[in-house]
Amino acid sequence: MEREEMVELPAPSRTRNAAATRQAILDAAHHRFAKEGYDGASLREIAADAKVDAALVSRYFGSKEELFVEVLNCAPDASDLFEGTLSDFGVRVAAKILDDRDVDQGVEYLLIMLRSASSLAAAEPLRRSMRTHFHDPFAAWLGGPDADVRARLAGDLIMGVCMSQAITADHDLDEEGRANLRQRLAAVLQAAVEP
Known part of the structure; x- marks a missing residue:
C-alpha cells in the first residue's frame, strides 16, 4: 500500500477587488487609530491587519x-441631530444619546480623536474634520447670534456624555436616576443651543 503524501495548501488570499481591499484597509486603520491613536498606529500594522x-x-x-x-x-x-425643530433639540438628543445603542460607532470615532489629539501631525486634520463634519453644519442649522459658540458648547456636552456612557453604559444609575439624568441633560442641551 502506498502512503499518501500530505501537501500543505497555501492559506487563501484576498481576492483581487479594489473596493474590498480599500475598505479592508480603512477598517483596519479605523480600529488601529481608535486603539492606538495617530502616533501609535503604523502603516505596516494597518496593512497586516x-x-x-x-x-x-x-x-x-x-x-x-x-x-x-x-x-x-x-x-x-x-x-x-440637526433634524427636527430647535425647540425639541434637547429632548431629542438626550434620548438619542442615552437610549440609542447605535451610538457605539460614534464613540469609536471619539476615541480616535481623543487618542490622536496630542499628535502634532493629527491636530490639523482633526480640527478640519470636526469643523467640516460637525461644528459648521451644526452652527448653520442653529443660525442666529453666537451660533458657533452654541454649536461648540452643545457639541462638547454631547461628546462628554457619550464618553461617559462608553465607560458606564447606565451611568451607574437605576431607572429613576436615568430618567432624571435624561430630563436634566435635555434641559442643559436646550439651554446650550438657545440664542
Missing part, C-alpha cells in the same frame, strides 16, 4: 495623514 502588503496602503491612500483623513471622513453622519 488588512492582510495586504504595506505598499498597497500607500498606493490607495498616499501617506498616513491622508489615510487618517479618510478614516475621519468615514465618521458616522451626525446630521440626524
Whole structure:
C-alpha cells in the first residue's frame, strides 16, 4: 500500500477587488487609530491587519495623514441631530444619546480623536474634520447670534456624555436616576443651543 503524501495548501488570499481591499484597509486603520491613536498606529500594522502588503496602503491612500483623513471622513453622519425643530433639540438628543445603542460607532470615532489629539501631525486634520463634519453644519442649522459658540458648547456636552456612557453604559444609575439624568441633560442641551 502506498502512503499518501500530505501537501500543505497555501492559506487563501484576498481576492483581487479594489473596493474590498480599500475598505479592508480603512477598517483596519479605523480600529488601529481608535486603539492606538495617530502616533501609535503604523502603516505596516494597518496593512497586516488588512492582510495586504504595506505598499498597497500607500498606493490607495498616499501617506498616513491622508489615510487618517479618510478614516475621519468615514465618521458616522451626525446630521440626524440637526433634524427636527430647535425647540425639541434637547429632548431629542438626550434620548438619542442615552437610549440609542447605535451610538457605539460614534464613540469609536471619539476615541480616535481623543487618542490622536496630542499628535502634532493629527491636530490639523482633526480640527478640519470636526469643523467640516460637525461644528459648521451644526452652527448653520442653529443660525442666529453666537451660533458657533452654541454649536461648540452643545457639541462638547454631547461628546462628554457619550464618553461617559462608553465607560458606564447606565451611568451607574437605576431607572429613576436615568430618567432624571435624561430630563436634566435635555434641559442643559436646550439651554446650550438657545440664542
